[in-house]
Ligand SMILES: Nc1ncnc2c1ncn2[C@@H]1O[C@H](COP(=O)(O)OP(=O)(O)O)[C@@H](O)[C@H]1O
């Protein structure tokens with residue numbers, strides 16, 4: 073009588089339902105989504121064109137040089153992926169976990185903790201990639217991409233690379249959020265994000281630093297993301313991109329695994 | 342473990358089931374079985390361990406030790422499979438406040454792998470069942486407590502569960518809202534849904550449960566139908582006497598010492614009244630007056646599960 077049908081969904085079928093839930097929520101206030109769209113563009117205009125006019129060209133490691141706007145555009149793309157992912161997985165995820173308590177109801181269904189964690193990362197990535205696409209389109213329209221974004225086929229890879237950056241920060245951000253006890257704690261997260269944004273080779277080459285500091289900066293995830301995307305958009309890839317990729321994918325995956333475990337502790341006492 | 346079980350096998354089977362939080366034991370080796378089609382209850386005061394037990398059955402809280410199977414399956418290994426066939430009404434409403442009433446049901450159906458179309462079909466039917474059709478597009482937040490509870494019940498039915506877990510389904514609701522809920526639960530039971538519920542209201546237990554266990558301080562202290570429990574542990578009738586408070590006394594009935602002795606087989610002195618357990622209440626009233634007692638009020642009523650609980654634990658259900 074109790075024949076229990078065995079339903080085996082594909083690995084991302086159930087996580088996608090978390091995305092659908094979030095889409096239902098944003099259906100009513102869709103414009104909010106675009107809030108993160110403008111920030112990197114503002115930076116591009118003020119720093120790229122404004123400050124860039126004073127600076128002239130910036131040397132790349134390989135002897136060639138590019139205009140300042142072309143230099144910072146890939147870094148802004150990486151930062152915007154980071155910000156999109158962090159925004160979704162910090163405040164929004166915390167609200168759902170601790171205040172709205174939506175996961176308490178969800179774990180009473182066949183959805184697993186891993187489905188929940190993967191679903192929220194998927195959602196953060198989708199939101200982040202919306203910004204990435206928008207940014208790339210604006211940059212292309214402005215004809216800024218002369219050195220690679222459109223002319224080199226590698227430039228097309230800037231978009232998937234931005235997704236990899238988003239994945240890394242979504243996983244790490246979500247894992248960090250599971251340890252947060254109150255809203256105030258997010259100030260500490262900002263304390264890590266803000267300097268990373270300013271000092272990771274975003275606005276100037278890190279040759280400016282003493283060697284020890286250079287080595288340290290090279291270990292931060294945003295530096296790896298900027299390095300990855302800049303090499304693609306400026307058409308200067310080399311084998312170190314594999315290090316970037318391995319680092320970022322590992323960070324996202326470890327973050328996801330920690331999140332699943334922490335959710336178990338928090339929701340299934 | 343076989344994928345199917347014979348029809349007579351219990352849906353829930355627990356032996357020596359324990360739940361510890363650190364050094365604290367919330368459920369201390371309980372045994373019970375819930376058969377298909379019955380309405381089974383856990384009656385006990387706050388802190389007895391009811392919610393902890395329900396959460397283990399719902400596979401959202403790991404068993405510390407002992408045996409527990411649901412649909413014949415081990416919750417630790419087949420959690421998702423069990424939850425597919427389970428409906429859960431948790432003690433606190435866990436509705437999604439960012440979604441409308443209808444959307445709450447729609448997305449919940451999706452979590453159970455229903456298609457959007459099927460989820461919508463069931464959602465509309467369920468809103469009808471819990472009388473919330475006219476609130477379908479409203480936000481959840483402004484709903485009354487009773488409406489939210491009904492919505493949670495509708496949500497718990499979206500996967501057409503054969504076993505429904507209800508943790509204090511009507512706590513905090515007004516009498517009218519409670520009766521509406523009881524009516525819906527009764528209809529579900531008539532459709533063959535097995536109900537497993539907790540309550541600290543003896544009237545709810547009497548209304549809804551075919552069979553129940555009385556839980557106190559992490560243990561099961563008695564088991565049976567409401568009627569069996571009353572027959573076994575208390576007399577048919579209870580005489581309640583209230584006495585005017587004498588000067589300087591903490592308890593209204595403290596000055597009675599001894600005057601009630603032998604009046605009935607069992608007498609319980611509470612701070613505000615005296616309960617006299619007897620087969621014949623009226624006869625006991627007559628005897629009390631013959632002895633010269635002059636209570637301020639006299640009430641003869643039939644015994645309830647509240648009396649059973651008092652008998653078993655020396656305390657009342659709701660403190
Ligand atoms: N997550 C938890 N951590 C520590 N103690 C808990 C936890 N959940 C419940 N308890 C304790 O276990 C006991 C039983 O709680 P509970 O099962 O909620 O009882 P009931 O539902 O009968 O009121 C209570 O003393 C409660 O404080």
Ligand SMILES: [Mg+2]
Pocket residue numbers: 388391392393432508509
């Ligand atoms: Mg409880």
